[in-house]
Amino acid sequence: MIYRDKVKVRMFVDTGETDAHGNPVESVVEQSVLANVWPLGTDQKMDGNRQYVRTRYQMMLAPTVDIPPLIGNSLTITWRDFEAMFVDGSVERHYRGSRLSHYELITKAIA
Numbered sequence: 001m002i003y004r005d006k007v008k009v010r011m012f013v014d015t016g017e018t019d020a021h022g023n024p025v026e027s028v029v030e031q032s033v034l035a036n037v038w039p040l041g042t043d044q045k046m047d048g049n050r051q052y053v054r055t056r057y058q059m060m061l062a063p064t065v066d067i068p069p070l071i072g073n074s075l076t077i078t079w080r081d082f083e084a085m086f087v088d089g090s091v092e093r094h095y096r097g098s099r100l101s102h103y104e105l106i107t108k109a110i111a
Contacts, residue, residue: 035079062102
């Protein structure tokens, strides 16, 4: 597969350990990943007196990083001018045969 973009994936991953207070210990994983990115659309919303713009992109990521299932908001992506794009939904794993082919996800940036 030919990837035309590069993104930085940042995620908080549970290490399975706990600190002295019994809280789970998380580690931060940052890695550059080859990707394809397509715009999905932009819309404006009102939240009380505050107006915001939500921009959504579909992304296909190379399987060079291990993204845990159900990671949710613990995953952010940096791409071009967007410092922190969040996952909108879940990260889908796509397989060919028994090999992980790529990840697909929808991201959102809110300004």
